[in-house]
Amino acid sequence: MAHAHSHDAAHDHHDEKPTGIKRWLFTTNHKDIGTMYLVFSLIMFFLGGAMALAIRLELFQPGVQFFDPAFYNQMLTNHALVMIFGAVMPAFVGLANWMIPLQIGAPDMALPRMNNYSFWILPFAFAMLLSTFFQPGGGPAAGWTMYPPLVLQGGNSFPFMIFAVHLMGASSIMGAINVIVTIMNMRAPGMTLLKLPLFCWAWLITAYLLIAVMPVLAGAVTMLLTDHFFHTSFFNPAGGGDPVMYQHIFWFFGHPEVYILILPAFGIVSEIIPTFSRKPLFGYDAMVYATASIAFLSFIVWAHHMFTVGMPLAGQLFFMMSTMLIAVPTGVKVFNWTTTMWRGSLSFEPPMLFAIAFLFLFTIGGFSGLMLAIAPADFQYHDTYFVVAHFHYVLVPGAVFAIMAGVYYWLPKWTGHMYDMKLANWHFWLSTISVNVLFFPQHFLGLAGMPRRIPDYNVQFTDWNVVSSIGGFVFGFSQLLFAYLIWKCVREGQKATAEVWDAKPAGLEWTVPSPAPYHTFDEAPEVR
Amino acid sequence: VATDVNDRSDVGSRRARARRMSVVLALVAASFYVGFILMQVMGKH
Numbered sequence: 001m002a003h004a005h006s007h008d009a010a011h012d013h014h015d016e017k018p019t020g021i022k023r024w025l026f027t028t029n030h031k032d033i034g035t036m037y038l039v040f041s042l043i044m045f046f047l048g049g050a051m052a053l054a055i056r057l058e059l060f061q062p063g064v065q066f067f068d069p070a071f072y073n074q075m076l077t078n079h080a081l082v083m084i085f086g087a088v089m090p091a092f093v094g095l096a097n098w099m100i101p102l103q104i105g106a107p108d109m110a111l112p113r114m115n116n117y118s119f120w121i122l123p124f125a126f127a128m129l130l131s132t133f134f135q136p137g138g139g140p141a142a143g144w145t146m147y148p149p150l151v152l153q154g155g156n157s158f159p160f161m162i163f164a165v166h167l168m169g170a171s172s173i174m175g176a177i178n179v180i181v182t183i184m185n186m187r188a189p190g191m192t193l194l195k196l197p198l199f200c201w202a203w204l205i206t207a208y209l210l211i212a213v214m215p216v217l218a219g220a221v222t223m224l225l226t227d228h229f230f231h232t233s234f235f236n237p238a239g240g241g242d243p244v245m246y247q248h249i250f251w252f253f254g255h256p257e258v259y260i261l262i263l264p265a266f267g268i269v270s271e272i273i274p275t276f277s278r279k280p281l282f283g284y285d286a287m288v289y290a291t292a293s294i295a296f297l298s299f300i301v302w303a304h305h306m307f308t309v310g311m312p313l314a315g316q317l318f319f320m321m322s323t324m325l326i327a328v329p330t331g332v333k334v335f336n337w338t339t340t341m342w343r344g345s346l347s348f349e350p351p352m353l354f355a356i357a358f359l360f361l362f363t364i365g366g367f368s369g370l371m372l373a374i375a376p377a378d379f380q381y382h383d384t385y386f387v388v389a390h391f392h393y394v395l396v397p398g399a400v401f402a403i404m405a406g407v408y409y410w411l412p413k414w415t416g417h418m419y420d421m422k423l424a425n426w427h428f429w430l431s432t433i434s435v436n437v438l439f440f441p442q443h444f445l446g447l448a449g450m451p452r453r454i455p456d457y458n459v460q461f462t463d464w465n466v467v468s469s470i471g472g473f474v475f476g477f478s479q480l481l482f483a484y485l486i487w488k489c490v491r492e493g494q495k496a497t498a499e500v501w502d503a504k505p506a507g508l509e510w511t512v513p514s515p516a517p518y519h520t521f522d523e524a525p526e527v528r
Numbered sequence: 529v530a531t532d533v534n535d536r537s538d539v540g541s542r543r544a545r546a547r548r549m550s551v552v553l554a555l556v557a558a559s560f561y562v563g564f565i566l567m568q569v570m571g572k573h
Contacts, residue, residue: 110546177553185546211553215561222561223568234568245571249564 017518025120028112029518030097033119035414037094038407040122042483044086045400047130049476051079056438056472062459072455073141074133080144081161084261085168086126088395091403092264093118093175096203099410100179102509102516103197105188105525110181118174125167132157143453145250146221148235148243152228159229162221169214176210179203188508190527194285197507201288202267205295209256209263212299217253220246244309251302259298261395262362263291265402266333269355272409273337275505276352277344283336290329290336297326307375308382316375323373327366334363347503350424354405357397357432365393368443383453386446392439397432404431404482411486412500416515417493423485430478437471 017023017032027033054075058066067075097115101108109115132139137155140146146165151158183196183204196204223234224246233239235246274281281287303311303319311319337359346352368390372378381387412418441464446452450461457465496514499505508527512520 111550114550173554173557177550177557180553181546181549184549185542211557212560215557216564219561219564223565245568249568 026116028108028116030101030108030112030115031414031516031518033109033115034094034097034099036119037090037097040119041087041089041091041094042486044082044090044126046479046483048079048082048087049479051075051082053472053476055079056469058455059457059465060469061466062457062462064456067455069455070141071138073143073453074139076453077140077143078129078133081129081140081165082126083395084144084257085165086122088261088399088403089172090122092203092206092261093172095199095264095268095403095406095410096175096179098414099509100182100200100203101186102413102512102520103200103507104183104186104191105508105521105527106182106186107519107521109178110186111178114174115178118171118178121167121171121174125164125171128160128167129164132160135160145247145254146224147250148224148227148246151224159225162225165221166218169218172210172214176207176214179207180211188521188524188527194288195527197267198270198281198284198287198291199264199267202263202270202291205291206260206263209260209295209298213253213256213260216249217257220249220253223249244306247306247309248303251305252299254305255302256295256298258391258394259294261399263295265358265362265399266291268402268406268409269337269358270333271505271507272351272355272405273340273359275409275501275503276347276349276355277341278346278503279340279344280506281336282339282342283332286332287336290332293329294326297322297329301326304373304375304378307378320373320375324370327370330366334359334366349408349501349503350421350428351405351409353425353428353432354401354408357428358401358405361393361397361401361432361435365390365395365398368393381446383451384446385442385450385452388452389439389442389446392442396439397435401431407486410509411489412496413509413512413514413516415490415493416496416513417489417491418496418500419485419489419493423481423488427478427481427485430481431475434471434474434478438468438475439471441465441468441471 017029018027024032024036027036054067055072058064058072097109100106130139135156137157140151140154140157140161142151142154146161154161183200187196223232226232227234227236227241231239233241235241235243237243270281270287301319301323303315304323307316307319341356348356368386372381372387372390408419408424445461445464445468448461450457498513499510500514508521508525509516511525
């Protein structure tokens with residue numbers, strides 16, 4: 001990473017900021033907007049987590065004990081929508097808002113007013129989605145995939161859900177445009193593309209993915225809307241339409257979406273591992289090309305989600321092979337992270353602990369993904385808890401752990417305080433142990449044939465469900481430590497230095513004081 | 529997109545380039561939206 005000189009010490013007097021509610025409503029400051037995204041995502045994480053706990057409570061024992069099956073379906077659907085679009089994606093956008101300008105030496109995002117709009121759309125979108133719980137018929141219950149014809153029977157909640165999804169998509173597209181325009185136009189002099197921090201690279205590629213696929217989701221749900229209210233027949237066989245076509249369109253969005261949820265995580269981990277290994281990242285260029293390759297391949301694998309729908313043998317072979325091909329660039333990344341640590345002078349601060357856990361546990365999710373890529377095997381695994389275990393390994397100890405690693409890495413830079421390391425270690429160990437207790441048994445349940453998306457099950461599945469639910473409750477309540485730790489760090493703590501970590505992290509963000517002043521890089525730094 | 533990162537003097541042209549790039553990206557997104565719907569409308573049934 002290049003070294004840089006910052007002139008910010010001379011600009012500390014620029015740190016005046018507006019106060020009161022207007023600061024947050026009308027702000028165009030990337031740090032304020034980043035903070036709002038992160039707080040919003042934490043709230044959504046707890047809301048989606050509460051729904052997950054409701055699901056695990058119901059599944060603690062066979063039989064229907066706590067919730068009506070229709071309400072269970074609503075919990076399941078909204079858990080996914082809230083976690084994907086409300087927790088994980090906004091958390092990455094929040095980190096992007098905070099860190100991209102600081103990492104490229106820019107004073108702010110390129111389109112600050114649009115940045116404000118793209119955040120403030122989100123609370124309205126989720127208020128609309130979640131308000132359906134208080135309407136007759138309750139919330140949407142057809143799963144986050146919204147397959148017709150089931151979703152068309154959704155009652156009052158259906159148009160609310162569709163409009164909410166449109167708003168979330170618009171917010172994501174605006175955020176993506178902002179990221180691309182910022183990185184392409186506002187880099188400090190001397191910062192060529194191949195000197196860009198990997199978090200920025202990962203986000204740049206993610207932003208292109210977002211622009212390509214969020215409109216496809218919007219198109220799909222618009223067609224659902226017109227099928228329901230305007231008597232079109234896009235997905236209705238009685239009028240010449242095809243419900244399977246919806247699945248193709250949805251997954252043309254859905255698979256790149258998986259990478260939208262994981263590529264920024266790769267970027268975060270690529271920042272943390274070199275710092276706490278006290279070595280430069282092994283194979284920087286290869287990491288960039290691997291990220292771009294994963295993004296490209298994500299467009300040609302979508303039908304592996306629908307092997308069981310039926311498709312020609314050539315189609316099955318194509319989608320099976322292309323899916324397996326993704327293991328190559330992903331393997332390059334895992335190899336490079338491991339090689340960065342090899343013979344490094346490692347230390348195990350909380351960000352590094354979460355990054356190492358990510359490395360191991362995301363790889364488990366990757367391996368089970370390879371198992372699912374094998375078409376004949378997928379016929380057995382499809383719609384079982386094996387799939388649930390697979391994508392939760394990718395998204396929880398994968399994406400969510402990377403977000404936590406990022407928060408633990410940059411939190412002192414944001415607040416100006418070091419956080420309680422002991423508490424952070426407790427949070428790490430409780431989370432890492434319990435997340436495995438929660439999700440690993442779900443592999444066994446799936447292989448034994450337990451179907452997903454059901455509130456009741458055969459008694460033979462009881463034992464592992466009990467274990468999984470216990471893990472779920474421990475994991476869920478452990479996250480309260482995380483919230484408390486952040487709250488405590490904002491209020492008090494040992495003063496953080498500009499570099500924060502003894503490991504001497506590289507990057508422009510460590511050249512500004514902690515907490516980062518309200519306005520940074522009024523004068524562009526020189527990158528050598 | 530070519531970006532002259534060393535050019536600090538021409539703020540105006542950089543601003544214009546940023547605006548142009550945002551419009552192009554928004555149009556790409558809009559064309560994906562319309563394109564996928566049109567593909568369905570015009571497909572054989």
